[in-house]
Amino acid sequence: MALSSSSFFITCFTVLFASLLLGGTAYPTTKHYPVRHRRHPHIASHNYRDALTKSIMFFEGQRSGRLPPNQRISWRRNSGLSDGSAAHVDLVGGYYDAGDNVKFGFPMAFTTTMLSWSVIEFGGLMKGELQNAKEAIRWATDYLLKATTHPDTIYVQVGDAGKDHACWERPEDMDTPRSVFKIDKNTPGTEVAAETAAALAAASLVFRRSDPTYSKLLARRAIRVFQFADKYRGPYSNGLKRYVCPYYCDFSGYQDELLWGAAWLHKATKNRMYLNYIQANGQTLGADESDNTFGWDNKHVGARILLSKAFLVQKVQSLHDYKSHADNYICSLIPGTPYSSAQYTPGGLLFKMNDSNMQYVTSTSFLLVTYAKYLTSSHMVVNCGGTTVTPKKLRALAKRQVDYLLGDNPIKMSFMVGYGARYPLRIHHRGSSLPSIAKHPAKIQCSAGFGVMNSQSPNPNILMGAIVGGPDQHDRFPDQRSDYEQSEPATYINAPLVGSLAYLAHSFGQL
Numbered sequence: 191m192a193l194s195s196s197s198f199f200i201t202c203f204t205v206l207f208a209s210l211l212l213g214g215t216a217y218p219t220t221k222h223y224p225v226r227h228r229r230h231p232h233i234a235s236h237n238y239r240d241a242l243t244k245s246i247m248f249f250e251g252q253r254s255g256r257l258p259p260n261q262r263i264s265w266r267r268n269s270g271l272s273d274g275s276a277a278h279v280d281l282v283g284g285y286y287d288a289g290d291n292v293k294f295g296f297p298m299a300f301t302t303t304m305l306s307w308s309v310i311e312f313g314g315l316m317k318g319e320l321q322n323a324k325e326a327i328r329w330a331t332d333y334l335l336k337a338t339t340h341p342d343t344i345y346v347q348v349g350d351a352g353k354d355h356a357c358w359e360r361p362e363d364m365d366t367p368r369s370v371f372k373i374d375k376n377t378p379g380t381e382v383a384a385e386t387a388a389a390l391a392a393a394s395l396v397f398r399r400s401d402p403t404y405s406k407l408l409a410r411r412a413i414r415v416f417q418f419a420d421k422y423r424g425p426y427s428n429g430l431k432r433y434v435c436p437y438y439c440d441f442s443g444y445q446d447e448l449l450w451g452a453a454w455l456h457k458a459t460k461n462r463m464y465l466n467y468i469q470a471n472g473q474t475l476g477a478d479e480s481d482n483t484f485g486w487d488n489k490h491v492g493a494r495i496l497l498s499k500a501f502l503v504q505k506v507q508s509l510h511d512y513k514s515h516a517d518n519y520i521c522s523l524i525p526g527t528p529y530s531s532a533q534y535t536p537g538g539l540l541f542k543m544n545d546s547n548m549q550y551v552t553s554t555s556f557l558l559v560t561y562a563k564y565l566t567s568s569h570m571v572v573n574c575g576g577t578t579v580t581p582k583k584l585r586a587l588a589k590r591q592v593d594y595l596l597g598d599n600p601i602k603m604s605f606m607v608g609y610g611a612r613y614p615l616r617i618h619h620r621g622s623s624l625p626s627i628a629k630h631p632a633k634i635q636c637s638a639g640f641g642v643m644n645s646q647s648p649n650p651n652i653l654m655g656a657i658v659g660g661p662d663q664h665d666r667f668p669d670q671r672s673d674y675e676q677s678e679p680a681t682y683i684n685a686p687l688v689g690s691l692a693y694l695a696h697s698f699g700q701l
Contacts, residue, residue, distance in 0.1 A: 236596045238695035241609050242319055244655030245691055248607075248684050249305075249326040251621070251653045254293060254361065255283035255333075265626035265651040269361035270368065273348045274336075277370035281348050284333030287438075288680040289619035291361045292354050295337060295346035296426070296438045299385040300486040301681040302330040303454070304556070306392035307496075308689030311560050313396070315696035323688060324396060331393045331408060334386055338411055342418050346382050346426060347371040351437050358639030360624050365636065371433050379426025381440045383419030384447035385489070387412045391451070391458035409458055416451050419444075442481070442488040449475040450489035453496045468497065469508055478515055482522045482531065483542060484553045486682045491519050495557050495564075502568040513570075516561060520584065521574035523554065528575035537600040537665040540591055545675045548605060548660035549683045551591050556686035558588035559693045585697075592690055595657065600665045607679070608654040615648035616671040618678035622653040623671060643671055657683045 251263040254270040273293070274281030285301065287294045305327045313320050337345040353366045373379030390412035397405040427439045449472060456464035476490055477497075484491040497512040521529035523540070533541045542550040562581035565571060572579040590598075597604040597612070604610035607617060617623070624630075624639050629650070649671075656679035661667040667676060695701045 234694070234698035234700065235598065236593060236694075237700065238592075238691050238698060239700040241596060241606060241655075242316070242688065242691035242695050242701075243322075244606060244608050245657070245684050245687050246319055246322045246326055246655065248653065248655030248657075248679070249285065249329065249681065251656065252285045252287075252681055253283075253329060254286055263654060265628065266621060267362045267627045269364065270348070273368055274345070274370060276368060277345070277372070279339070279345060279370070280336055281333070281345055281370065283329065283336065284348075285330060285681050286361060287682075289617070289622075289674065289678045290351070290354055291359070291364045291366070291620065292349035292351045292437075293333075293347065294351075294434070294438050295334075295344065296382045296385060296434070296440075297486040297680070297682050298330060299334065299382065299389040300489075301685045302327060302334065302389035303385065303392045304553070304682065304685035305330070305688060306389065306396050307560075308556065308686065308692065309396045310392065311563060312689045312692035312696070315701055316692045317701045319692070319701075324400070327393050327396055328404075331390065334389060335407070335411060338386060338390075338415050341414065342422070343372055343374045344379065344383055344386060344415065344418075345370055345372045346379060346430070347433060351433065357636035358620055358624070358643045359634055359636055360621050360627070360639075362621075362627055363633050363635075369433075371430055373426050373429070375422050377426075377429035378422040378424035379430070380419050380423045380444035381447040382426050383415055384444065384451035387416035387419055387451040388447070388454040388489075390415060391454040394458050412455060412458065416455055419451060420448060438486070440487060442483075442490070443476075445475040446489040446493065449477060450493040450496075453493050456500070457496070465506070465508070472511075477512070480518065482519050483550065484557060485549050491516075491557065492553075494519060495561050498561070499564045502564045502570060517572045517574075520558075520561065520572045520579060523558070523587065524574055524577070524579055524583070527577045527579070530574075533663070535661065535663055535665045537594065537661075538590060539594045539599065539661065539665065541663045544662060546659040546678065546680060546683065548595065548657055549680065551595060551660065552657065552683055552685075552687040552690070555588040555591045555690045558584045558591075559690050562588075563693075585693075588690060589694060592687070592694060595660070595687075599661070601661070601667060603667060605658050605660050605667075607656040607658070608652050614658050614667070614669050614677060616646070616669050616677065617649060617653060617656060617658055618671050618674040619649070619653055619656070622649040622651045622656075624650075626651050645671075653679065655684065657687065659683075 256268050284293050287297045350367045350369045390408045394405045394408035425440045452464050452467045494515040497509050498516040500506040501509040522531045535541050540551050562584040565581045595605050597610045604613040659676045
């Protein structure tokens with residue numbers, strides 16, 4: 191459509207102003223964001239900025255180690271200060287994955303990758319929350335650097351999960367064994383190693399301008415860790431089965447992590463070696479698999495979307511197949527198209543499985559707004575068997591999912607703790623459910639906490655921003671502490687939502 195001269199002038203001025211506005215950010219990807227898609231015409235039904243602030247603050251409640259002076263979730267105290275001593279290494283720090291007191295390396299690395307991807311794509315829109323997001327990432331990467339200090343060895347878990355789960359105690363009180371588990375040449379763990387490499391590589395992009403020395407350290411370590419992952423192949427749930435299963439067993443194989451790790455290393459280093467690796471190994475690593483799940487275990491879809499950017503935006507022609515692979519995934523999500531296979535609850539929530547379903551809602555929403563960004567940059571759409579799916583439609587679907595999570599659902603409940611008028615009060619989380627050190631300085635013994643866990647009393651400590659597992663396939667949510675499938679929060683549920691909330695807050699003029 192031709193523009194009148196006045197319209198053309200206004201458009202040019204708007205683009206120039208927007209580029210100046212964003213020009214100083216460390217995230218050049220945001221300058222591809224076309225201005226015409228910046229603002230939704232409607233008034234937002236939610237305060238996405240408030241939700242963004244809280245979604246990042248949640249990570250402070252999951253911190254292990256010595257807490258900093260600017261800790262905002264103040265009912266938490268130092269914990270795990272001798273972690274790693276059992277193996278004569280320093281493994282203090284990092285995150286507890288969910289409502290327990292174990293540090294699982296596999297989901298922690300995925301959390302780090304997704305927090306980093308959120309900042310890479312939408313950090314330029316985050317304003318005051320950008321620094322908080324970067325601190326959340328650095329809390330993880332500082333730990334991952336410790337866990338990968340020794341070549342061909344990664345410390346992948348601290349804490350005996352079986353014994354930890356037999357206690358209901360605050361992290362500050364824990365007296366269960368802080369056993370240390372590692373992968374090495376003799377006990378490989380390709381999926382954990384490759385995900386760790388992805389996390390380090392993605393984070394290196396986050397810190398490239400603000401802390402170039404740290405960024406280079408992360409990138410160098412990512413390269414080394416990926417070499418180890420690729421050279422010594424095998425699933426970690428074989429050698430460490432009795433310690434990591436059934437908690438974070440690898441069900442999807444390690445091929446997806448190798449492709450995902452290579453994709454992130456290609457993005458971070460621009461080294462053609464990784465592009466060659468992807469071209470040579472993509473098919474055998476499952477690039478065209480039709481599995482449409484994306485989460486801490488299965489990275490196939492994420493790798494497809496990430497690699498499609500190299501084709502769509504950077505014009506890497508050899509990766510053109512990843513656009514069609516990504517499109518197939520998108521078509522599976524859109525109700526009413528010939529290839530639609532996703533299930534939704536009567537209230538409209540994407541539903542994958544009973545256990546912690548909200549992780550798939552947040553990860554899918556992130557992929558939708560991110561792929562919409564790539565498509566918009568390249569003036570492309572998705573064709574689903576004759577049905578044209580525009581970037582606008584992808585954003586609308588993502589917004590519906592986020593709005594459901596924030597309270598637009600049949601039971602009118604926000605599934606983010608501390609957001610909205612009504613939210614879960616009895617989340618499955620030890621530190622949140624037991625009285626804080628400030629209120630109850632005396633130690634609470636291992637089994638003493640189960641009286642609280644099984645009670646109907648609301649949690650005394652608000653774990654601000656925590657997103658729980660969510661409702662069942664009929665939109666029901668009992669708000670029972672004992673129901674870990676629906677009531678437990680986790681770092682990998684929150685991490686992808688950070689990017690979606692940043693996009694929504696910006697697009698409604700809240701940032």
